[in-house]
Amino acid sequence: MTEPIRSGFTTRQVHIGSDATAARPRALPIHLTAGFTFDSFDDAAAHFGAGDGFGYTRTGNPTVDAVERKLASLEGGAEALLLASGQAAISVALLGLLTAGDHVVSSTHIYEGTRGLLLENLARLGVTSTFVDEIADPDAWRAAITSRTRLLFAESIANARNDVLDIAAVAAIADEHGIPLVVDNTFATPYLVRPIEHGAAIVVHSASKFLSGQGAVLGGVIVDDGRFDAARSGALFPHLAASPSGEAGLWERHGGHARIAYLRESVAPRFGPTPSPLNAFLIGQGTETLSLRVERQSANALAVAEWLEARPEVASVAHAGLASHPTHHIAKRYLSGGYGSVFTVTLRGGIDEARAFVEALQVITHMTHLGDVRSLVLHPGTTSHARRSPEQREAHGILPGTLRLSIGIEDVDDLIADLDAGLRAAASIGERFDIEVVA
Template sequence: MFNENWKDETICIQGGYTPKSGEARILPIVQSTTYKYEDPDQVANLFDLKEEGFFYSRIGNPTVAGFEQKLTELEGGVGAVATASGQSAITLAVLNICTKGDHIVASSNLYGGTFTLLSSTLNKLGIDVTLVSPDASREEILNKCTDKTKLIYGETMANPSLNILDFDKFSSVAKEIGVPFIVDNTLMTSKLCKPLKHGANIVVYSATKYIDGHATSVGGAIVDGGNFDWNNGKFKSLSEPDPTYHGTNFSESFKNAAYIVKLRVTLLRDFGACLSPFNAFLFNLGLETLHLRMERHSDNALKLAKFLKDHPKVSWVNYPLLENNKNYDNAKKYLKYGASGILTFGIKGNDDAAKVFTKNLSLAALVVHIGDARTSVIHPASTTHRQLSEEQLISSGVPKDLVRVSVGIENADDIIKDFDQALNNIK
């Protein structure tokens, strides 16, 4: 049923799942671990990757597959794998092509959990990671690459520094050294930015955020753009026989979908970080309103940012679509439909000012989450990024006075009134 000429709004509603006559109109929840077959040869073909189908829900499930297919269609990729969390999505995306002795170059302005994963946990596995400033020149980034570099990594919009990735610069480095460019598009979603159209090869998501949109479920996803040549001599696990599948050569057997097929049948199989069918069902419902929600999130965030920048209790405001913002040019270049619902700002006063402000809020809530339909705030330096040193906080773009706001889809005037009264009550 999928039509490649459909617009995103239609794919959000109609994509991913096409019922046959008499079947459920809505993507059903297939809450089953296993699947019945009549012919043992057919099951053997499934295990040998000679036939498509479901045999165990750790590797594939019909409900999860519907969600994965819709994401694939929205991104314009060749396949997707849903995972138990955004962190597991990033981990599997990297481990699918990196092993002991390999090297990664990543933008330093990253979500705290990703920063720790790359700089600490992967290092313990023997994978070396070099973090570079997003403002570094192309030549500086190239100089950080070695003959062991296997990928370039960045976030479309960094959390919480809100740096907008310079796709052209980072993708050109990846192309020159012959490695894939992996981009975390969580804060933008495919509605606001399509990384594959800007030089990315693989897109990762925390579906927990805007894809869900209602703070109900944890999950992640990896989307393969199918636009990288894995036969360039650097990725033997994809271009040479795999002994765990009777010598299957993924590049030969699965062509431009080699990366995502290998990830599913090896890493998802072995690590077991699969998404539950129920969460996939909820994520699919979230995608049905994604196009509407992302427009409202973006509109409300811009209105709140403009209000805050003129408030006497506010020292600074960071939102990419404010005209004096350092990311404004990149935002206008890569984000055609808005800059999402995340903004940050600093409050004048002592270190307790942010705490007082948070306690004074009525509509907005203090939660360790973003991408919810409801407006929320947090102080990252003392919470989400508290494991980082002062030097690492600065490198990640997280000053101590930073307050992060996840602007919801409530009425913008009500959000602004709540922030105004909370700020005015700071003595």
């Protein structure tokens, strides 16, 4: 901007240099700003009236917008909404669909944060939930639906048993009732499966995981199929279909995009889980190498899972790429390019063997995360699933000796050598225990 005439020192330090020369960078620019200037009085009115342009980062930002368009395209959806975390994405998606008295049918094999959201937070708002254990049985889903059910929820690759969802079958049941199937596709990523192509209405991700890839930032995304049908589902979702007195309603203004428009206009900006443009940039950068990383991670994970399954110290391996997994046939049908890289391994023995195993590892990092370029390990029974009863943990494949692995892009021989050291450490604990018992 031009230097103000007769400006004082403080005025100049605020205003001079706050503009930038117009240019077209090859990399996505980071628009790290709270708000945007308007070119004119009418420009401001147009923004607040029709939503043209950008006014405030909480409601829209060019960097965020560019990443949203990328993620929508990769998932095969109509529009995407980027948020501050994966949990924010799930919360906003559900809050945009549910009201007091409504009902959710969910797979029981879901992330513990989502389970807590349903059983504690949404329950306090008058929303009830039913959990389906046999997710491969369409009749189990159908039987759980009531007249108040407003959505079905599941993960494409489930936490922690690695069960793969028959997306088309469950989506067809949702469609019978005019309600959406919401799929958390974090474990699979759109490189391996795109649930919208199989009938899901909404996809959510923790973008903190595979999409960003480096474990550096938090983020979440909602992708909508853009096929909301007010004629068919308007009575179930009147806030999306009805026109307020004297105003054009969402359906009138956005048609099939009414659902994602409501999330963007009325839910996300009011609850406020706005992503930082810097985080959006890093998620966008990470997504540029998504296929390369996921292909390598999936190949590494399958090799590791096959090696572990053959070891005598291992009781079981829950990886959908193994022929021994109960949903392997479903995985072959839906997953293209690999079977994912997050799975569980259960050691013979208990928590002492698991502790020795984890503490012997040097290449694989012990931390709460997944989808990183680095391989990671966690003991679910004492961390993510600690609040469940022993009976509940066992029903979901989590025993005292169960460990979750998220395999990265390292050289697979190094990973196997590290795991071998862990298994030898775990076996030594078991041998000591046997000696003590005999003595």
